[in-house]
Amino acid sequence: MLNLSFNMLHGQVPIQGVFQNSSAISIVGNNELCGGIAKLDLPPCPSFKSSKNKLSHRTKMILLVVGLVIFLSLFVSFFIFLQRHHVSKKKASSTPSIKHQFLRVSYAELLKATNGFSEANLIGVGSYASVFKGILDKVQMVVAVKVLNLQTRGASESFTLECKALRAIRHRNLLKILTICSSVDFHGNEFKALVYEFMANGNLGNWLHQVGVGDHEQLEEHRNLKLIQRLNISTDIASALQYLIVVVSRQLFMVI
Incomplete structure (x- = not known):
């Protein structure tokens, strides 16, 4: 006899050995x-297959919940992105900016901006043009106005070539052109000018080389550039030149 009564046992009863005889065990x-055997009148044990199905169903539910959470998170993030983009676009359209609209200027506006192209606003003179500092009233922005000297041979062709080149140029180390003006002055003479962003730190040559005393005496101490600063300037210039060579080569290839 095998007496296992009232032991709070659980699990599956064997069907071999003494467990084959219902009268020999309790x-x-x-x-x-x-x-166990049928005479013991015990409930059937859950099969391994049904347990596996339960686990699989539970896993499916977990994956479903996780997927739903991820989807909702992405949806909310996308909605927030659209809202912010819409707000920023609305602000940009409501604020006048020369970066988002085509800037048109006349000879009269440039004349006023540079105080009649006065020598006090002259910041540079080149082979074909003179550069003046000015303030455009319509956008309240400081600009550099490059006025072509059309009496100089080749100045008009230089203006055309510069416009074509600048139209395709986008580089962080190259000065951005804002607009151009091709008109006539108040005396009926042809007038051509290019308007750039104004760089407030002066001439690069004066930063690289000593300019002596006088009007620049106060700036002298700030222009003693360190070697690493000069190296960075050289690297930036080389990067811009490389970019220009590639752009010009492409344009020449297209012409050919």
Whole structure:
């Protein structure tokens, strides 16, 4: 006889050995037992397959919840992005900016901006043009106005070539052109000018070389550039030149 009564046993009852004889064992009081021979009148044990299906179903539910959370997070993030983009676009359209609209200027506006192209506003003179500092009233922005000297041979062709080149140029180390003006002055003479962003730190040559005393005496101490600063300037110039060579080569290839 094998007496296993009231031991709070649980699990599957074997069907071999002494457990084949229902009169030789006693399992009364163990309500968590299952299986065994039919005479023991125990409930059938859950099969391994059904347990596997339960686990699979639970996993599916977890994956479904996780997927739903991820989808909702992405949806909310995308909605916030659209809202911010819409707000920034609305602000940009409501604020006048020369970066988002085509800037048109006349000879009269440039004349006023540079105080009649006065020598006090002259910041540079080249082979074909003179550069003046000015303030455009319509956008309240400081600009550099490059006025072509059309009496100089080749100045008009230089203006045309510069416009064509600048139209395709986009580089961080090259000065941005804002607009051009091709008109006539108040005496009926042809007038051509290019308007650039104004760089407030002066001439690069004066930064690289000593300019002596006098009007620049106060700036002298700030123009003692360190070696690493000069190296960075050289690297930036080389980068811009490389970019220009590539752009010009492409334009020549297209012409050919």
